[in-house]
Amino acid sequence: MEINEEESYLNHTEQRAVANKKLGLKLVWIVAGSLLFAFALVPLYDVLCTITGLNGKTKSTATEISNTKVDTSRWVTVQFTSSVMPGLGWNFYPKQASIKVHPGQVHTVLFEAKNTTSQTVAGRAVPSVTPGSGAAYLKKIECFCFLRQELKAGETKIMPLRFFISPELPSDVKEMTLSYAFFSSDK
Amino acid sequence: MSTTTVAHHDEHADHPTGIMRWLTTTNHKDIGTMYLTFSLIMFLVGGSMILGIRAELFQPGLQLMKPDFFNQLIGVHALIMIFAALMPAATGFANWMIPLQIGAPDMALPRLNNWGFWLLPPSAILLTLPFTLALFGIGDGALATGWTFYPPLSVQGGIGVDFAIFAVHLLGISSVLGSINIIVTLFNMRAPGMTLMKMPMFAWGWLITAFLLIATIPVLAGAVTMLLTDRHFGTHFFDAAGGGDPIMFQHLFWFFGHPEVYILLLPVWGFIPQILQTFSRKPMYGYKAQVYSLWAIGALAVVVWAHHFFTAGMPVPALLYFMYSTMAISLPLAVLFFCWIKTMWRGSMSFETPMLFTVGWIILFGIGGLTGLVLADVAADAQYHNSYFVVAHFHYTLFAGGIMGIMAGVYYWLPKMTGHMYNEKLGKLHFWLTAISFNLTFIPQFFLGLAGMPRRIPDYALQFAEFNMISTIAAFVLGLSQLLFVYNIVSTIKGGKKATDQVWEGAEGLEWTLSSPPPYHSFTEQPTVK
Numbered sequence: 001m002e003i004n005e006e007e008s009y010l011n012h013t014e015q016r017a018v019a020n021k022k023l024g025l026k027l028v029w030i031v032a033g034s035l036l037f038a039f040a041l042v043p044l045y046d047v048l049c050t051i052t053g054l055n056g057k058t059k060s061t062a063t064e065i066s067n068t069k070v071d072t073s074r075w076v077t078v079q080f081t082s083s084v085m086p087g088l089g090w091n092f093y094p095k096q097a098s099i100k101v102h103p104g105q106v107h108t109v110l111f112e113a114k115n116t117t118s119q120t121v122a123g124r125a126v127p128s129v130t131p132g133s134g135a136a137y138l139k140k141i142e143c144f145c146f147l148r149q150e151l152k153a154g155e156t157k158i159m160p161l162r163f164f165i166s167p168e169l170p171s172d173v174k175e176m177t178l179s180y181a182f183f184s185s186d187k
Numbered sequence: 188m189s190t191t192t193v194a195h196h197d198e199h200a201d202h203p204t205g206i207m208r209w210l211t212t213t214n215h216k217d218i219g220t221m222y223l224t225f226s227l228i229m230f231l232v233g234g235s236m237i238l239g240i241r242a243e244l245f246q247p248g249l250q251l252m253k254p255d256f257f258n259q260l261i262g263v264h265a266l267i268m269i270f271a272a273l274m275p276a277a278t279g280f281a282n283w284m285i286p287l288q289i290g291a292p293d294m295a296l297p298r299l300n301n302w303g304f305w306l307l308p309p310s311a312i313l314l315t316l317p318f319t320l321a322l323f324g325i326g327d328g329a330l331a332t333g334w335t336f337y338p339p340l341s342v343q344g345g346i347g348v349d350f351a352i353f354a355v356h357l358l359g360i361s362s363v364l365g366s367i368n369i370i371v372t373l374f375n376m377r378a379p380g381m382t383l384m385k386m387p388m389f390a391w392g393w394l395i396t397a398f399l400l401i402a403t404i405p406v407l408a409g410a411v412t413m414l415l416t417d418r419h420f421g422t423h424f425f426d427a428a429g430g431g432d433p434i435m436f437q438h439l440f441w442f443f444g445h446p447e448v449y450i451l452l453l454p455v456w457g458f459i460p461q462i463l464q465t466f467s468r469k470p471m472y473g474y475k476a477q478v479y480s481l482w483a484i485g486a487l488a489v490v491v492w493a494h495h496f497f498t499a500g501m502p503v504p505a506l507l508y509f510m511y512s513t514m515a516i517s518l519p520l521a522v523l524f525f526c527w528i529k530t531m532w533r534g535s536m537s538f539e540t541p542m543l544f545t546v547g548w549i550i551l552f553g554i555g556g557l558t559g560l561v562l563a564d565v566a567a568d569a570q571y572h573n574s575y576f577v578v579a580h581f582h583y584t585l586f587a588g589g590i591m592g593i594m595a596g597v598y599y600w601l602p603k604m605t606g607h608m609y610n611e612k613l614g615k616l617h618f619w620l621t622a623i624s625f626n627l628t629f630i631p632q633f634f635l636g637l638a639g640m641p642r643r644i645p646d647y648a649l650q651f652a653e654f655n656m657i658s659t660i661a662a663f664v665l666g667l668s669q670l671l672f673v674y675n676i677v678s679t680i681k682g683g684k685k686a687t688d689q690v691w692e693g694a695e696g697l698e699w700t701l702s703s704p705p706p707y708h709s710f711t712e713q714p715t716v717k
Contacts, residue, residue: 024371027367034401034405035406037406041406124429185428
């Protein structure tokens with residue numbers, strides 16, 4: 001009798017070991033899932049920022065010129081700021097600090113970049129719009145920020161930006177700031 | 188909860204002796220002891236690092252170290268205290284006490300348990316090795332970005348960042364393994380009759396902690412892996428020039444980082460009510476309310492992360508959401524505070540060292556919680572962000588709320604684990620020295636923060652000198668009084684008055700039905716809980 005009891009006890013422990021392993025492996029799926037989630041956040045974050053204008057993210061491709069009606073009843077001030085990030089030996093600034101526009105009207109603004117080093121250097125401009133809620137309504141038709149820009153030693157280049165403000169811009173936005181940060185794209 | 192005790196024949200502990208016992212052990216008590224010992228050692232290492240910082244901040248100007256070394260000490264201090272001191276201490280208690288509390292013979296996955304521990308020492312070496320390497324002219328020292336690894340600084344940093352990234356990988360794997368083990372143990376190994384809603388509160392605290400860990404640690408692992416590939420393999424996850432976004436790192440990091448705060452605190456919230464009921468000699472108040480509150484806090488913990496970087500720029504609706512959801516955590520937390528206080532209410536209380544630490548803990552952790560409510564306010568946070576106010580706040584939650592809670596647990600369970608009573612007088616002295624010097628260290632830092640002193644800067648303006656001086660002196664008292672703690676533990680392990688099985692007059696639960704110390708293999712036949 002005693003041996004039988006011992007056996008059933010052993011059986012019980014073995015069964016439990018199997019059950020433990022099973023549950024343990026199931027939990028590994030949660031771990032794998034959340035690791036996957038971390039990497040999935042990269043594209044999700046990008047999409048979310050573009051949709052909501054979070055971080056002042058604007059579309060990085062050109063908008064077609066459409067026959068949008070110009071809304072002459074309101075003015076929007078658009079300011080331009082620029083900065084050059086460490087590691088890029090350029091001067092870079094907008095030719096105009098700000099302009100007043102009607103929503104729907106197409107404008108061209110010029111930026112000037114100068115390579116102050118003695119080498120050919122490539123850079124990329126990253127835009128950001130404040131307030132973020134207006135970012136989606138600033139439509140670019142042509143922009144130097146769509147492409148990598150290369151400047152020879154000492155070269156100066158005029159970089160145009162053609163844009164319009166969509167008339168659907170929320171009425172509480174009366175001022176917008178478009179900022180460009182130029183990063184080195186030589187690695 | 189009434190239990191039928193099973194008599195034990197004290198079996199011969201058939202295990203290898205010497206170092207092989209500790210290397211190969213799968214026994215939950217051995218592994219628990221190793222976790223707790225490791226934690227105590229790393230607590231002293233991390234503490235000496237911050238004393239270096241406080242010494243530099245004793246006076247304005249740079250006296251003792253270069254700013255770069257100062258930054259390294261700050262970052263490594265935080266990583267060690269969080270990952271190598273607080274988390275292993277909680278895991279050590281889990282290993283020791285959860286099988287005893289739920290009447291299980293051991294943890295569910297003993298080999299995994301051994302691995303979980305032995306990943307820790309290598310990661311501690313990885314974290315601190317760059318300091319030594321720098322002495323020999325290899326690299327420029329340890330991680331100097333603060334424990335948060337924010338890019339672009341961490342992308343530009345030296346080899347210390349790589350070492351820290353790999354250390355975080357190992358620490359992450361270790362705590363994920365530990366968590367899986369605890370969940371399986373709690374689901375599969377409970378004594379017959381112990382339903383989930385009869386589990387001791389410590390088991391509940393750890394169950395939620397373990398789920399938070401396996402859900403969020405992989406996100407941190409993913410984030411630092413992206414950092415690694417950004418640093419060495421030409422990816423642009425966090426590089427704005429390549430279409431990435433450094434702010435995204437902050438989202439990923441704090442998606443882990445905020446739950447981490449609760450990972451550190453939930454195990455403590457588990458055993459604090461047990462200590463309270465023991466020394467109040469009456470059952471804990473609101474068991475169910477506490478369990479539901481723990482779940483509510485665990486759930487809210489993963490949806491409030493962005494309050495750590497309100498100032499990074501966010502649309503107003505997002506700011507409001509993160510502000511209100513953060514403040515909402517104070518509701519279940521208030522329920523817990525209420526239950527803790529009500530447990531003591533009209534109890535027949537006595538104030539042995541564990542109870543002293545627990546009552547002190549409630550007050551100090553309360554201050555930590557309330558100052559957190561201030562920081563959660565978007566409008567106020569613009570002033571407090573990255574100031575010493577934040578430093579004082581999270582030390583009230585993590586030193587008072589975390590470490591002092593752990594100390595309460597150590598004094599509470601040490602007689603059970605060693606079979607000897609600790610020196611009560613020394614314990615009480617340790618409490619008063621710790622509580623007073625802790626407050627003298629950090630109250631001045633609240634004022635410094637309000638006056639605008641930024642954190643993580645080795646030099647400061649002259650008007651901050653007096654408060655910094657007080658803070659530094661108190662910090663050294665705080666640090667040195669921990670030697671009393673170490674002495675008390677060591678001498679209790681070596682000998683002392685024999686502890687009874689129940690140890691404390693009001694102690695209830697399965698762990699107190701075993702002998703002190705419990706036999707090497709306990710509950711080989713499970714008790715039945717009615």
